[in-house]
Amino acid sequence: MALSNLSLSQFRNHEASRIAAGARFNVIWGDNGAGKTNILEAISLLAPGRGMRRASIDQMARQQGPGGFAISADLAGEEVRIGTGTNADAPSRRLVRVNGAAAAATSLADWLAVVWLTPAMDRLFLEGAGGRRRFLDRLVLALHPAHARHAARYEAAMRERNRLLGETRAIDPGWIDALEARMAEHGGAMAEARADTLQALEVQIDALADGPFAQPTLALERKGPVEAGALAAALRSGRARDRAAGRALAGPHRDDLIVTMRQKAQPAALCSTGEQKAMLIAIILAHADLVAERRGSRLILLLDEIAAHLDPARRAALYEQLADRSGQVWMTGTDAALFEAVPLAGRADWSVSGGVVSGVGAGGS
């Protein structure tokens, strides 16, 4: 599975970019601000969620354009075209189409899995749990496409419960019971999918042992019970506390992914930037193996500025490891020389300047 015929129309600084993507590697280079990351962000929007920048959708249409934007791509070998975007008259409303028919954004996970590493993730282990949870959920989604639907329903029920608990007028307790039952059902499914993913990842990480990348150990820190019945009971008994806090204090929306470097038995936050990045790379390589084993080659990897913080030996090792796996990889950087060691088979290179993309042949040849 790979994206082909990627099209960006009025998206960020791209007026109309068409990319006849390489089946394995797409290497994008250009100066700062050229529009490289914008291409990866566009691809990330072909998956459920807010995309790799978590930007608000109404900032994405090209400022100098007519309003609204469109992104689409063919799924090679599937005769399916997926697309997303907005209309000028409703700039905050994300529309999704599969083969021309309107679809829910969560349904995109049925088609392909998109996982990314971005420079902002250099701080993943140093900042709050939200970023780590989102990273984990991206990995989970690739194995459990229904995770997006469960998360969306869980969050909708939680928001409604938070609102009701904040009301000063008397609320029918049956209404809150129903919302808690919904949170417990979908939250239980989320917890199960996360636990399954972590367990399976651990096995794949073991199999990577002695590779060039630091070995991470993954664990989940939870706030509250996991099993649906116990979660429902915890929500019920926690109403007064949650009312005072203004939000639900127990549930999978507060899970945290805890990463430790095996070799040094050291929390990721204490490791060097390069070691942290190496652990993230080990996780995504192990994850790529897992996805290939369970779902075939449905993975699209977006590696923004991937060469930063990697010495030439680790860079070469990464390209070699990626070449040994299936799935399509998109990489960006400011300098073509950073990608010399990327294999030429299935590779296409693109130079970007001022939002205009030019194909330059594999390896710049």
Ligand SMILES: Nc1ncnc2c1ncn2[C@@H]1O[C@H](COP(=O)(O)OP(=O)(O)OP(=O)(O)O)[C@@H](O)[C@H]1O
């Ligand atoms: N809605 C928009 N309309 C027009 N241009 C936009 C919009 N949003 C962002 N841009 C422009 O896109 C450019 C940034 O593109 P992008 O982030 O893809 O850069 P990049 O090539 O990855 O650069 P770097 O190497 O610095 O990360 C900036 O010039 C920014 O002004």
